[in-house]
Every structure is written in structure tokens, then in C-alpha cells.
Amino acid sequence: MENGGYVGGTNPAGKKVIAELRGVSKRFGDVLAASELNLSIGEGEFLSFLGPSGCGKTTALRMLAGFEAPSEGDVLLDGEVVNTLDAHHRPVNMVFQQYALFPHMTVAQNIGYGLRQRRPRLPRAQIAEKVGKALDVVQLGGFESRRIWEMSGGQQQRVALARAIINEPKLLLLDEPMAALDRKLRKEMQIELQDLQRQLGITFVLVTHDQEEALSMSDRICIMRDGRIVQIGSPQQLYDRPNSRYVADFVGTSNFFDGKISDRSGELATVALDNGMSVQGKPGADLSVGQEVCISVRPEQMKLHHRHAGVDVEVHNRIFLGEHTEYLVSHETLGDFLVLSPRQSELAEGPFNVGDKATVTWEPSAALILDRN
Numbered sequence: 001m002e003n004g005g006y007v008g009g010t011n012p013a014g015k016k017v018i019a020e021l022r023g024v025s026k027r028f029g030d031v032l033a034a035s036e037l038n039l040s041i042g043e044g045e046f047l048s049f050l051g052p053s054g055c056g057k058t059t060a061l062r063m064l065a066g067f068e069a070p071s072e073g074d075v076l077l078d079g080e081v082v083n084t085l086d087a088h089h090r091p092v093n094m095v096f097q098q099y100a101l102f103p104h105m106t107v108a109q110n111i112g113y114g115l116r117q118r119r120p121r122l123p124r125a126q127i128a129e130k131v132g133k134a135l136d137v138v139q140l141g142g143f144e145s146r147r148i149w150e151m152s153g154g155q156q157q158r159v160a161l162a163r164a165i166i167n168e169p170k171l172l173l174l175d176e177p178m179a180a181l182d183r184k185l186r187k188e189m190q191i192e193l194q195d196l197q198r199q200l201g202i203t204f205v206l207v208t209h210d211q212e213e214a215l216s217m218s219d220r221i222c223i224m225r226d227g228r229i230v231q232i233g234s235p236q237q238l239y240d241r242p243n244s245r246y247v248a249d250f251v252g253t254s255n256f257f258d259g260k261i262s263d264r265s266g267e268l269a270t271v272a273l274d275n276g277m278s279v280q281g282k283p284g285a286d287l288s289v290g291q292e293v294c295i296s297v298r299p300e301q302m303k304l305h306h307r308h309a310g311v312d313v314e315v316h317n318r319i320f321l322g323e324h325t326e327y328l329v330s331h332e333t334l335g336d337f338l339v340l341s342p343r344q345s346e347l348a349e350g351p352f353n354v355g356d357k358a359t360v361t362w363e364p365s366a367a368l369i370l371d372r373n
């Protein structure tokens with residue numbers, strides 16, 4: 001089963017499909033930049049491609065936009081195959097990683113550029129009106145006559161957005177649009193972008209390598225690796241039910257322990273860890289006895305105790321984070337791992353100091369058994 005039997009999938013729930021990738025691959029010479037992508041994008045959806053640099057995110061986006069044709073498979077918009085249809089004939093707009101603004105033009109000239117290229121020509125007053133509206137949407141009203149080089153990074157980002165939404169595209173593609181902004185500004189823009197999407201009702205496809213960004217903004221996320229989509233799901237589905245170690249590691253933080261499945265019956269399976277311990281866990285996919293796997297336990301699923309049966313550890317580091325305290329603990333053979341202790345249990349159990357002996361427990365259902373890769 002492609003998704004390890006897990007929920008989440010290539011189709012948006014209960015939404016009209018407006019764009020589709022069907023078995024889409026893209027080769028650049030020897031490089032397989034995209035491999036057998038299957039995905040349906042729903043109307044009004046906020047979808048993200050998330051993965052490390054070079055995994056094929058931009059390539060996927062460029063095929064949706066019409067800047068690249070697939071080597072194999074089909075790209076569909078509104079149910080029609082558009083594999084070789086030019087970008088400017090698609091109801092799609094793209095915001096590029098480098099905003100690709102014309103530095104010598106004013107803000108208004110940049111935003112209205114596409115409209116001025118239209119034939120038959122649009123009346124100037126109509127262009128000015130549309131530009132004004134687009135500027136209002138991105139909160140840059142009054143900046144019409146500024147030159148691009150007079151605008152800050154965040155403002156340039158908004159100009160690029162305004163230029164993309166002025167045509168009222170059905171699909172807006174955003175390639176790491178926040179990459180050039182500092183952290184604080186990025187946070188602000190993330191919220192603005194979400195507001196904008198709700199306000200306009202346009203379908204957004206965002207490319208990012210920033211998991212926080214993808215988690216906080218998206219309805220669904222496609223996790224990519226080496227040109228392939230390895231899992232698609234809502235942020236919560238991916239966090240709670242990753243189908244591989246790769247996804248568990250990429251989405252959030254987790255502790256991993258390697259081992260082999262020694263028994264499988266019912267809901268849980270038993271894993272013989274490499275250090276000789278035997279632990280129970282919940283299989284995250286179709287796994288068979290003898291298979292090399294890893295156990296994944298999120299730090300917040302682990303509990304730290306003073307005197308209790310459990311895994312014996314020593315506290316190596318303690319970081320007070322207000323709401324939570326993060327402990328780095330060390331086990332003789334399992335090595336170091338993280339435990340996130342909520343304020344509540346800190347108050348009940350008392351704090352743990354560096355050097356303290358403690359025990360760690362977790363529910364078997366919180367230990368996901370995953371493919372090691």
C-alpha cells in the first residue's frame with residue numbers, strides 16, 4: 001500500500017479537483033527531477049510541497065505552471081490535459097523564489113505588466129483600477145509610483161504577490177516566497193498569505209523546505225524526497241501517522257530506536273531493539289516479522305519519572321521553555337534522546353536536575369513502528 005495503509009492521500013476530501021498530476025515524471029538529461037507524481041488539488045485548497053533542497057519541488061510547480069512539460073504522465077487543469085500548453089495560456093500564476101520584478105519600473109508598472117501585454121489592449125483606466133485593487137489586497141495602497149529598489153524585501157514580496165493575483169488565477173503557485181525574508185517578517189507574511197487565500201478563494205500551492213511554514217499554513221502537505229512524493233496528508237496526519245522514518249524526522253522532532261519486528265499480532269507488534277530490549281509499538285505500515293524497522297516516539301509522548309518502572313536514564317541537559325521543559329536524557333545502550341515535559345507534570349513530579357537518575361515511559365500506542373528509510 002502506497003501510504004502504508006494510512007489516512008491522507010492523493011485526493012482532497014469533498015472538493016472539486018482543479019489540478020492533477022497523473023504519473024508525472026520529469027527528466028533533465030540523467031537527472032530524474034520528478035518521479036511518478038500522483039496528486040489531485042482541490043478548489044480552494046492550500047497545498048504545500050515540502051522537502052529538502054533538490055528533491056523536485058520547483059520542478060513539480062513549474063510543470064503545473066507550464067514552464068516545463070512532463071517527460072512522462074499528464075498534467076491536468078480543470079480535467080483537461082495541458083502538458084504542452086504555454087504558461088500564459090493557463091489560468092495559473094506563479095510567484096518565483098527570486099521575485100523576478102523589473103527593478104527599473106515602478107510598483108504599479110510591475111503589477112500591471114501582464115495586463116499591459118494583453119491583446120486586445122485593455123483601457124488604461126481599467127488597468128489602473130485593477131492595479132489599485134491588487135495593491136490594496138497586499139496592503140501597499142499609495143506605493144504605486146515607488147521604484148522597486150526603494151522597497152524593502154517584505155514590500156517587494158507583496159509586489160510580487162500583487163502581480164500574481166491581478167489576473168485572478170484559479171491556481172496560485174508560490175515557490176519559497178518567504179525564503180528571502182527574515183524570521184519575524186516571514187511569520188507575518190505567513191499569516192497574511194493565509195488571510196489572502198481565504199479572502200480571494202484562490203487555490204494555493206506553496207513550495208517550501210521549512211516544515212513550520214508548511215505545517216502552519218497548509219490544508220495538505222506533500223512530502224517529497226528524491227523526486228518522489230512519499231506521503232500526502234493534513235499536517236496532523238503527517239505528524240501523528242508518518243509512514244516512514246523520513247517523514248517522522250522531517251515533520252516535527254522524534255526519537256528513533258532501531259530494531260527488528262519479533263512478533264506481530266493484533267494492533268501492536270513487538271520489536272527487538274538492537275540493544276537487546278524488547279518493546280511494543282504500533283505498526284505504521286505493512287511490516288512483517290524479521291523486518292528491520294525503527295521505533296519512533298515523539299518527545300512529548302515520553303514521560304519522565306523519579307521512581308517508576310521504565311527505561312533508566314540520566315538527565316544530561318535541561319532547557320526550561322515555560323510551558324514545557326525539554327530534557328536531553330541518556331540511556332546506557334539506547335543513547336541520547338529528548339523528553340518534553342509539560343509544566344503540569346513538572347509541578348506534580350518535581351523538576352529533574354542535570355545528573356539525576358530518572359526513568360522514562362511511553363504508551364505502546366505512541367511508539368510508531370516505521371520503515372527505517
Ligand SMILES: Nc1ncnc2c1ncn2[C@@H]1O[C@H](COP(=O)(O)OP(=O)(O)O)[C@@H](O)[C@H]1O
Pocket residue numbers: 028031032033051052053054055056057058059060
Ligand atoms: N533545468 C534543469 N536542468 C538540469 N537539472 C535540473 C533542472 N532543474 C532542476 N534540475 C535538477 O532536478 C533536481 C530537482 O530540482 P528542483 O526541482 O529545483 O528541486 P527543489 O526545488 O526541491 O530544490 C535537482 O537535482 C536539480 O539539480
Ligand SMILES: [Mg+2]
Pocket residue numbers: 054057058059175
Ligand atoms: Mg526550488
